[in-house]
Amino acid sequence: MMLLTKDHYIQLKDGVFDETSKQDLDHLFEALAADPHQDHIVLNFHGGLVSVEHARETAENLMQRFQNVNTYQIFVIWETSVPEVIDQEGGVFSFVEAQLLQIAKEGIFQQLLMQVLQFARAKVASVQAGGVRAVGGGLDLPDEDDVWQEMHTPEDGREPFANVQPALPAHEQLQDEEREQFFQTLTTNPDLQDEVQKVVNGYRQAGQADASSPQGMARGIEGGESGETAPTLISPDVMEQMTQQEDQASRGIGGSAIEFVAGKAIEVLSHVIDRFAQKTDHGLYPTVVEEILRAFYLASIGKHVWDHIKQEVTDAFNQPDHGGSLFLKKLQAYYQDGHHPQITLVGHSAGAIYVCQLLQQIKKILPEDVTFNVVSLAPACTYKLFADTLKACQERIAAIRIFAMDDQREQADVIVPNIYTRSLLYLVSGVFEEVADTPILGMERFFKTQALVNRWSEIPQILEYLNTSQRNNVWSIVDGGDGLSSHAEHHGDFYRETFTLTSLEYILTNGLG
Numbered sequence: 001m002m003l004l005t006k007d008h009y010i011q012l013k014d015g016v017f018d019e020t021s022k023q024d025l026d027h028l029f030e031a032l033a034a035d036p037h038q039d040h041i042v043l044n045f046h047g048g049l050v051s052v053e054h055a056r057e058t059a060e061n062l063m064q065r066f067q068n069v070n071t072y073q074i075f076v077i078w079e080t081s082v083p084e085v086i087d088q089e090g091g092v093f094s095f096v097e098a099q100l101l102q103i104a105k106e107g108i109f110q111q112l113l114m115q116v117l118q119f120a121r122a123k124v125a126s127v128q129a130g131g132v133r134a135v136g137g138g139l140d141l142p143d144e145d146d147v148w149q150e151m152h153t154p155e156d157g158r159e160p161f162a163n164v165q166p167a168l169p170a171h172e173q174l175q176d177e178e179r180e181q182f183f184q185t186l187t188t189n190p191d192l193q194d195e196v197q198k199v200v201n202g203y204r205q206a207g208q209a210d211a212s213s214p215q216g217m218a219r220g221i222e223g224g225e226s227g228e229t230a231p232t233l234i235s236p237d238v239m240e241q242m243t244q245q246e247d248q249a250s251r252g253i254g255g256s257a258i259e260f261v262a263g264k265a266i267e268v269l270s271h272v273i274d275r276f277a278q279k280t281d282h283g284l285y286p287t288v289v290e291e292i293l294r295a296f297y298l299a300s301i302g303k304h305v306w307d308h309i310k311q312e313v314t315d316a317f318n319q320p321d322h323g324g325s326l327f328l329k330k331l332q333a334y335y336q337d338g339h340h341p342q343i344t345l346v347g348h349s350a351g352a353i354y355v356c357q358l359l360q361q362i363k364k365i366l367p368e369d370v371t372f373n374v375v376s377l378a379p380a381c382t383y384k385l386f387a388d389t390l391k392a393c394q395e396r397i398a399a400i401r402i403f404a405m406d407d408q409r410e411q412a413d414v415i416v417p418n419i420y421t422r423s424l425l426y427l428v429s430g431v432f433e434e435v436a437d438t439p440i441l442g443m444e445r446f447f448k449t450q451a452l453v454n455r456w457s458e459i460p461q462i463l464e465y466l467n468t469s470q471r472n473n474v475w476s477i478v479d480g481g482d483g484l485s486s487h488a489e490h491h492g493d494f495y496r497e498t499f500t501l502t503s504l505e506y507i508l509t510n511g512l513g
Contacts, residue, residue, distance in 0.1 A: 003063035004056065004075070007031040011052070012323040013079035015315025022326060028074070029330045037072045039341045042508060043358075044075045046495070047349030047380070048309035049094060049424070052079050058495050065501055069508050071344075076327075076354065078316070080309045096302040096427070097416055103233050103297055104419040108195040110151075112265055112296070115189065116288045117161070118147045119182050120272050123174070124166050124284070138181035152418070159421040161284040168276040179266050186262040196258050198230035200246050203239045205229055235299035238264070268295045271436070279452065280437035282430055283411075286422045290430040298431070306432040313353050317361050324361070332365045344373040344508060348495050349424075352379030352441065356389040363393040371398035373512050375504065376441065377494035378404050380428055383439035383446065387458040390465060399512035402466070403486050403494055403503070404442040406475040413490050424491045444475055471512075474503070482506045 006024045010017065017024075032038055044062065046055045059075040066073060093101065103109050122139040150160050174182075186192055232239070241260060248254030255263075268291045275281040275291075282290065293301050316324030334341075347355040355374060362370070374397050379386075390397075405413065405423075413423035420427060429440045439446040439456050446452050446459055453459045466472045476486035479499075483506040487499040494500050 002060065003067060004060040008063065008073055009056075009059060009075040009077055010323055010327065011077040011079070012312075012316055015312065015318065015322040015324065017323050018079060025323075025326060025330060029334055032072055032074075033334070033337070033339065035072050037070050038339060040071045040508075041341045041343045042066075042071045042073050043343060043345050044073065045345070045347040045351030045354040046075070046077065047351055047492075048078075048080045048312070048353075049096070049305070049350070050080075052077060062495070066505060066508065069505055071508050076324075078312055078354070080305070080312055095305060096424075099233060099297075099301050100416045100419050103293075103301070104416070106195075106199075106232055107230060108192070108199055108232065108234070108261075109292065109296075111189065111192040111195050112261075112268075112292055113288065114144065114147055114151060115182075115186055115192070116265060116269050116272065116292065117151065117285070118142055118144060119178070119185075119269055120166070120276075120284060120288055121147070121161065121164060123178065123273055124164060124168065124276065127168050127172060137177050139178055141185075159283065159285055160418070164284045166276040166281055166284045166287070167279070168273065170277050172273065172277040174266075174270045174273045179270075182266055182269055183262050186265055187258050192261070193258050195230065196242070196261050198228050199232040199234060199239070200243050200257050201227040202229035202231055203243050233300035234296050237299065238296055264295050268292055271295075275436060278455065279449065280455070282422055282426055282437070286420065286426065286430065289420055290427075290436060293431050294436065301431060303432045306428065309350050310353060313350075313357050316354075317357060324358070328358075328361055328365055331362075335366060335370065342373070342511075343370075344375060346375045346377070346504070347379065348377040349380045349442075349491065352376045352381040353385065356381055356385050359389050359396055360392050363396060368395075371396050373398055373507070374400040375507060375512075376400070376402045376404075377500070378425065378488075378491050379440075379442040380425060381441050382433065383441060383456060383458040383462055386441050387461055390461070394465070400466070400472055401474065401483070401507065401512055402441065402472060403474045403476065403488070403500055404444065405488060405491075406477075407444040407448070409476060409489055410443060410445070447473070476500070483510070483512070 006020055007028050009020070010025055010028070011020045012018060032041070044059065046058055050058075055075075055077045059077065062075075063073055118141055119139060122141045126139055234242075242257045245255055245260040246257035249256040268288075271291045271294075272281070272287055275287055281287040316322055319325065345355045345358065347353075355376065359372065359374075362372075379402060404410075410423050410425060414421050415424060415427060422430070425440050425443050429438050429443065430436055437452075439452065439459055441462075446456075447463065453463065471484060474480060474484050474486050476488040479485050483503045485499045485503050486494070486497065488494050488497045
């Protein structure tokens with residue numbers, strides 16, 4: 001029997017009702033007022049990187065699981081337009097996974113990855129050896145074949161270069177002679193030159209095929225020559241600059257495409273070294289991958305999806321007739337009718353962003369004595385958003401509990417083996433947010449790394465708040481007793497793993513005391 005009806009969920013897209021309506025919302029609150037469990041509401045927010053179908057399936061499973069718990073379950077299902085992608089072998093991958101798999105096949109990505117890894121590895125070795133230099137003053141580079149083999153041969157789940165500890169002194173930077181050595185190495189690398197030319201040729205051909213557009217016409221002018229092509233997911237703005245450089249070079253008025261690529265690669269290597277020095281790296285291999293993605297592929301890798309997810313939350317509340325705003329008005333009326341329910345807010349992954357926004361909005365419309373229990377499952381919100389929420393309405397949070405993986409398991413929750421060898425939250429922190437290694441609430445890394453605590457002003461504030469009780473944080477895998485256990489080993493486990501759901505059931509029955 002299906003338990004999930006419109007009396008238990010609203011569905012929003014771009015902040016407005018989609019497949020449910022204001023009338024459905026009115027009926028939901030009428031059903032709530034008539035229900036025996038009207039005084040204990042659980043408001044659930046799923047994560048952002050899931051389809052509507054998956055969100056509904058999860059909601060139905062939770063309805064089934066908690067049907068004997070004395071609560072009234074309400075689900076906010078929010079469409080984030082995240083497609084599922086089917087590869088040629090018939091496997092189903094998320095958008096982010098599919099893009100990473102495609103990028104990893106690109107020759108230009110492989111060449112950039114190999115060269116940046118080679119120099120980053122050499123820089124770490126040089127500093128750790130007391131500044132030992134090669135003849136001529138540059139870095140003593142490891143053999144390219146050895147780097148290439150390390151990139152491609154791990155088959156036991158081991159991360160490439162996992163044995164390298166890339167810590168550098170806080171003042172360490174890429175030196176001028178190292179920049180020049182790197183630039184010369186890249187611009188004289190025939191394999192990289194070939195791959196750059198292939199993607200430029202492919203981009204020009206794409207412009208000719210779409211010659212009706214102004215950009216297409218501009219690219220088509222220089223796109224007549226023949227040559228081997230290669231598709232690429234390099235961001236369009238980067239490809240445009242690369243192609244313009246090549247066009248100008250052909251007229252003798254500027255640098256070539258390979259020089260442009262080398263210049264951006266220098267920025268990548270500089271950022272990698274800076275992150276090693278500032279202790280904001282995610283390990284040698286993941287950090288290099290992250291910085292290449294940030295410099296060359298940011299528009300394609302999924303940042304626009306992540307930005308859209310956050311905008312979906314904002315849109316729910318930014319107009320009085322949008323779904324989030326109307327829900328809060330109905331909740332306000334529910335209180336004015338004499339109801340005083342206990343409300344538990346449960347947010348998984350990006351659902352924690354929704355919880356933060358909801359709390360900030362609630363302060364404006366509900367009585368001061370209305371408070372909420374908060375349960376965050378692998379929260380993907382930033383420390384800054386959570387700190388802003390505490391500043392705005394900490395008094396509205398009666399109690400909180402965060403379930404997340406310890407850092408060892410977070411690192412082991414690999415998105416795509418041998419391509420991006422860390423978890424979704426690491427990818428959000430390292431690539432999708434504006435600053436690399438942005439603190440994310442669901443990552444234990446930011447609870448225990450002193451260098452990071454000192455670097456971000458929000459971290460001490462949040463740690464002081466959360467460390468008031470050892471019961472506020474549950475780091476899986478742990479058997480902590482009633483309401484404090486989790487065996488989740490993957491980001492998506494928290495809404496389906498038995499120990500976590502048993503803890504959640506205990507919390508819904510007995511509270512967070």
